[in-house]
Amino acid sequence: xxxxxxxxxxxxxxxxxxxxxxxxxxxxxxxxxxxxxxxxxxxxxxxxxxxxxxxxxxxxxxxxxxxxxxxxxxxxxxxxxxxxxxxxxxxxxxxxxxxxxxxxxxxxxxxxxxxxxxxxxxxxxxxxxxxxxxxxxxxxxxxxxxxxxxxxxxxxxxxxxxxxxxxxxxxxxxxxxxxxxxxxxxxxxxxxxxxxxxxxxxxxxxxxxxxxxxxxxxxxxxxxxxxxxxxxxxxxxxxxxxxxxxxxxxxxxxxxxxxxxxxxxxxxxxxxxxxxxxxxxxxxxxxxxxxxxxxxxxxxxxxxxxxxxxxxxxxxxxxxxxxxxxxxxxxxxxxxxxxxxxxxxxxxxxxxxxxxxxxxxxx
Numbered sequence: 445x446x447x448x449x450x451x452x453x454x455x456x457x458x459x460x461x462x463x464x465x466x467x468x469x470x471x472x473x474x475x476x477x478x479x480x481x482x483x484x485x486x487x488x489x490x491x492x493x494x495x496x497x498x499x500x501x502x503x504x505x506x507x508x509x510x511x512x513x514x515x516x517x518x519x520x521x522x523x524x525x526x527x528x529x530x531x532x533x534x535x536x537x538x539x540x541x542x543x544x545x546x547x548x549x550x551x552x553x554x555x556x557x558x559x560x561x562x563x564x565x566x567x568x569x570x571x572x573x574x575x576x577x578x579x580x581x582x583x584x585x586x587x588x589x590x591x592x593x594x595x596x597x598x599x600x601x602x603x604x605x606x607x608x609x610x611x612x613x614x615x616x617x618x619x620x621x622x623x624x625x626x627x628x629x630x631x632x633x634x635x636x637x638x639x640x641x642x643x644x645x646x647x648x649x650x651x652x653x654x655x656x657x658x659x660x661x662x663x664x665x666x667x668x669x670x671x672x673x674x675x676x677x678x679x680x681x682x683x684x685x686x687x688x689x690x691x692x693x694x695x696x697x698x699x700x701x702x703x704x705x706x707x708x709x710x711x712x713x714x715x716x717x718x719x720x721x722x723x724x725x726x727x728x729x730x731x732x733x734x735x736x737x738x739x740x741x742x743x744x745x746x747x748x749x750x751x752x753x754x755x756x757x758x759x760x761x762x763x764x765x766x767x768x769x770x771x772x773x774x775x776x777x778x779x780x781x782x783x784x785x786x787x788x789x790x791x792x793x794x795x796x797x798x799x800x801x802x803x804x805x806x807x
Contacts, residue, residue, distance in 0.1 A: 447490045448536045449481060451551035452498030452523055457664045460787030460804035461769055466500045468551040469507065472672050473686040473733060474702060474718050477663060481551050482513045488559035490547060491516060496536035498523045530637035534629040543623050550617035554672055556659040556681065557618055565654045566620040569595060572650035573625050578616040578660040586614035587638045589653050597651040600642040613655050666767055666785050673733050673750050677716055685716050
């Protein structure tokens with residue numbers, strides 16, 4: 445079976461990280477997000493995927509020069525202009541010559557969804573299209589999908605007001621489509637699958653949906669990107685945090701490592717420390733991801749945060765609940781407070797305070 449993976453967006457909610465790296469190429473626990481998505485597809489027998497590209501396509505093409513990831517063969521469909529969700533699906537499917545049942549996934553959604561079960565549900569109901577659904581506490585920011593007792597979709601309500609939501613089940617971003625759906629998508633213009641294609645299928649009575657309460661997260665915001673790391677780190681998903689990671693009692697309680705690291709004299713708990721990282725004596729690291737080659741200097745503190753590869757936190761600085769971009773430097777005695785995002789290669793002057801702000805390169 446084949447899949448279309450939507451990775452064309454600019455990732456504006458994760459700027460400044462996405463000013464230099466497409467969102468789906470950002471690492472989650474030292475593995476690019478797109479690889480985690482493709483690994484999930486491979487586990488369910490999908491052996492070929494076309495990446496629907498728009499923003500910075502060369503980042504994907506150059507990353508996988510042999511055209512495969514984890515046993516999934518890749519092809520690339522680069523949009524000449526933004527075509528929105530349905531337009532991108534049709535463009536990619538046409539490019540790949542897809543002419544049978546196929547799967548569509550969003551490249552920024554991480555989930556343990558049983559795709560095999562979703563495909564079986566789709567075929568049993570002889571659906572033209574099937575949507576995976578997931579429950580959320582506040583569905584008003586998503587596409588809300590009420591269904592009848594058979595799973596047939598009754599409406600597709602995009603981002604309804606909180607006091608008008610008919611269900612807490614939302615569009616989870618994984619679809620099974622018949623090729624006939626492609627003919628419903630006009631060529632050569634922006635077409636939203638949520639606002640145009642799905643409502644048309646509702647009218648035809650051929651759109652079905654299957655709910656599931658398995659793990660699901662949209663990684664598109666700083667808070668959810670952080671959470672995607674911590675969910676793996678804290679065992680909220682049934683997998684090791686990172687490829688090749690092992691627990692190292694000598695490094696600290698609940699500390700995973702992915703290679704040779706230096707932690708002597710540091711206080712480390714519940715964290716991942718990647719190959720080549722150095723935590724100096726007197727530093728404190730808790731509930732965090734320390735990327736490959738990152739440095740936490742003497743007396744610095746990193747709590748509930750992600751340091752991307754090559755980042756450095758200088759002596760007596762503090763980073764809490766934040767993301768520090770690759771190669772960035774947090775100067776001595778800086779205070780980086782929750783939900784701050786520091787861009788790639790940024791150098792924060794000593795004593796700076798960043799409180800929930802986004803700091804791009806060039807400050």
